[in-house]
Every structure is written in C-alpha cells, then in structure tokens.
Amino acid sequence: MPGGLLARLRRHLAAARLLAEPGRAVVAVSGGADSLALLDLLAALAPDLGLDLVVAHADHGIHPASASVAAQVRAEAAARYGFATTVGELALGPRASETKARTARYRFLRAVQEECGARYLVTAHHADDQVETVLLRLLRGTAPLGLAGIPARGARGLVRPLLPFRRAELRAYVEARGLAPFDDPANADERHTRSWLRITLVPAVALRLGADAPLALLDVARHAGEELRAWDAVLDELPGLEVEVSDGAFDVARRVLSGYDKCLAGRVLRAVAARAGIRLPPGAAGRLVRFAAAAASGRRLDVPGGLVAEAAFGRLTVHRPQTVAGPLVLRGADGDESFGRYRVAWRREPAPRRIARTGWTTWLAAGDLRLRAADDGDRLRPLGGVGRRTVSRLLMEAKVGRGERAAYPVVVAAGDVAWVPGVCRGAVALPAPGHEAVRVDVTVR
Numbered sequence: 001m002p003g004g005l006l007a008r009l010r011r012h013l014a015a016a017r018l019l020a021e022p023g024r025a026v027v028a029v030s031g032g033a034d035s036l037a038l039l040d041l042l043a044a045l046a047p048d049l050g051l052d053l054v055v056a057h058a059d060h061g062i063h064p065a066s067a068s069v070a071a072q073v074r075a076e077a078a079a080r081y082g083f084a085t086t087v088g089e090l091a092l093g094p095r096a097s098e099t100k101a102r103t104a105r106y107r108f109l110r111a112v113q114e115e116c117g118a119r120y121l122v123t124a125h126h127a128d129d130q131v132e133t134v135l136l137r138l139l140r141g142t143a144p145l146g147l148a149g150i151p152a153r154g155a156r157g158l159v160r161p162l163l164p165f166r167r168a169e170l171r172a173y174v175e176a177r178g179l180a181p182f183d184d185p186a187n188a189d190e191r192h193t194r195s196w197l198r199i200t201l202v203p204a205v206a207l208r209l210g211a212d213a214p215l216a217l218l219d220v221a222r223h224a225g226e227e228l229r230a231w232d233a234v235l236d237e238l239p240g241l242e243v244e245v246s247d248g249a250f251d252v253a254r255r256v257l258s259g260y261d262k263c264l265a266g267r268v269l270r271a272v273a274a275r276a277g278i279r280l281p282p283g284a285a286g287r288l289v290r291f292a293a294a295a296a297s298g299r300r301l302d303v304p305g306g307l308v309a310e311a312a313f314g315r316l317t318v319h320r321p322q323t324v325a326g327p328l329v330l331r332g333a334d335g336d337e338s339f340g341r342y343r344v345a346w347r348r349e350p351a352p353r354r355i356a357r358t359g360w361t362t363w364l365a366a367g368d369l370r371l372r373a374a375d376d377g378d379r380l381r382p383l384g385g386v387g388r389r390t391v392s393r394l395l396m397e398a399k400v401g402r403g404e405r406a407a408y409p410v411v412v413a414a415g416d417v418a419w420v421p422g423v424c425r426g427a428v429a430l431p432a433p434g435h436e437a438v439r440v441d442v443t444v445r
Helices: 002-016 033-049 066-081 098-116 127-139 144-148 167-176 193-209 213-235 254-258 262-275 282-294 391-397
Strands: 023-028 051-059 085-089 120-122 244-246 249-253 300-303 307-312 315-319 334-339 342-350 361-364 369-373 409-413 416-420 436-444
Touching: 002 033, 002 167, 023 033, 023 098, 033 051, 033 066, 033 167, 051 066, 051 098, 066 085, 085 098, 098 120, 127 144, 127 167, 127 193, 127 213, 144 213, 193 213, 213 262, 249 254, 249 262, 254 262, 254 282, 254 315, 262 282, 282 300, 282 307, 282 315, 361 409, 361 416, 369 436, 391 416
Parallel strands: 023 051, 023 120, 051 085
Antiparallel strands: 244 249, 249 315, 300 307, 307 315, 334 342, 342 436, 361 436, 369 409, 409 416
C-alpha cells in the first residue's frame, strides 16, 4: 500500500506538472493523518524533485492539547526526516471560528514561505475535502465558477498535490508507515459547518444514493474547472482588452470593457480576476462594470474582499492596498529579498558598456545603496536627459496607478534617487564600463 500510493503520487505530479521546478517548499503539517501522509510522501520524493522541505505547523491555540501536538510534530519531523519545524503560536482561543482559524493559519504559513524564500507552499487537501467544498459552496449559492472547488495550484506557489486521493487511503498509508496522527476533536464537532457536512450530510447522501454518490461532486468540480479554463482562454482572444495581471491585481482597458454587454463584461472581469488569483463575486463584478463606464480618471472604489478599484489612464485597475515596506539596504556581495509585491535580487559583476534608461535591471556603482518606497518629494535626473523630474510624474507617465505609487520601489545612492525600476534610470551612481558594480534585478511577484 505505501509503495502504491507513492508511485501514484509520482505519476500525478508528473502528469499535472506540479512541483515541476526545484526549490524550497514549505509543507503545512497539522499533525493529522492527511498532512503526515503528505510530509512522508514528499520526503521520499524530494531528492528526485530537487525539493528542500521546510515543515510549518500552526498551533491555533484552540484545543487544550494544541501545544503537545506542536511538540509532537516538531519531534517527529526531526527524528524521522531530519527536518526543522517552524511553529506559529496563534493563540486564537477556544471560541475561534473556522474562518478566523484559516485566515490566521495562512497568514502564518505565508510568512514562513516569505521568510525562507520558498518557491512552494504545499498543503494536504484531498478528494474528500473537495467534495465537502463543492457541496458547501453549492448550498451557499455560489456562482458557477465557485463549483470548481479547490484548485491544484494557487497564488504564490500554493500547491495541493493530494487532491486525487481519498481520506481513507491517506489514513491507511499513515497506519502502514507507523505514523501517529492527531485526531482534532473539532473535526467531530457538528457546530462547525464543514464537520456537519462530513459527519451527517455526506453519509446521508451516500446512504440514499450509493456509497460513491458524493464523488459525483468531483465531476461537478471538473466540469466547472473546464469552464474556468475556457473563459481564461477567451481573455486572450478579446481584441483591445489588454489584460494585465499580477498576483492579487489586474487591469483592463476601460473603453473596450464598457463596450460589452453588461453581463458579458461582468463575466469577463470575473475571468480576469480568477487569472490574478482573486475571487470576484458576480455582484462585485457588476459594480466594477458600472464604475469602469462612469468614473472619472483618478476615482477609486472599495470592492468587497479588501480590494480597491481605480479608474486611471483609460484603464480599470483592481488590487489589494499595498503596505509600504521598510527600506532595504543592498549590502553584501549578493542578496535576494522581498519588498512588498516586488522581489529584489542583487550581485556583484562587471558593468556593461551601456546601461539602459528603462527596464527592470540596472548596474550601480558600489556604495550606500538602499531600496525604499517612493516619496512625494523624490526627484531624479534621467540618464541622458536634461533637468530633474519628479518621481511622482514619472510614475504617472508610466501609467502606474495612484494606489500603487506610494509602495513603488526606488533605489537611492547616498540619498539621491538613482533608479525607478521599470520606469527610469537616473544619472547618478553610474559605474565605469567593465568595473565591478552592483547589478540589481527587480521583478513583480
């Protein structure tokens, strides 16, 4: 049994191209059978996949035994696999809801991923979780796209490799491997809606319609997923819409969107949002369609789900408000750090003969180099230009939305703005061709 499940997972990962690139992977381990199976399976596959595994456990502080479960996960991960475990003590208290626990858990897991620079965050969601999710969304009146359920991939490297596998076979695998799972009492508490589905509703459907009847919901998820992929493909065939997406943000051409039938425009926006990793309900999409058609440039609109929409330069932009990251000192021979929604990497190498005025890579003379958020008073003397320009005007001309400018990165050299990544290189901190310089690459995550 253990070898059979391992071989099936190996084939699934290859067919679905999950975890296809080598790198570091944070594995979320609750201590339950599902996550212990995930950890054990990935530990066996990691050398061939080129994965460096990091174990993360969220101690929600809901159950009295949570601290001992955290200790058990830490000890098991170290003794059996030689992995260190990062434990997040969330201290939510016994009255915390499912939603609050999930939000806090993912905030912790993302922080671990960010801190260790992991390519992947891997969770143990499986086929029975998918059945429950689709059924729950159906009962809550979700739009058709919601019936696609839990995707195998999510934003920022989130991967769920166990979706084809049943809860029972994962538990059997754990038992065969001699692992000791923790059975969370909350899973048997029908006050929690998902637990009620698992304990009462799904078995009732199976009793009435046959043991495999609930699995029909997996077909529903598959059909809805195909619909989602079809709409995603349609986006690339719509002339003039000029879809741009990044993680948690998107923008489209307002005039073209406003020329569509309202129902079509709303459906297109929801497809664009899905591509950006955003769940946009039909009602919110309708508000955005009306806003795009009527708002003057520079106007903003709060959208449910913590989103902000902005009408600017003929574009409709939707994003989550960015927090302004603290200054980043580009010290040492090389480095790779996060700055808000940007990734900043630097290293020492000879400067080229010519340095471009635009682009997301530049070379700077070594010295006091810092990357920080743009400030209202920042000015820059463009490379090859005359006079000094305000950074705010440069960002506006580059069609960076008003809501993004306060968190936009700039590089300063000894206090002078030397570079606005993707917008304009300044005339300061220019290295001599062929001399050692600091190469800086900025990417949008």
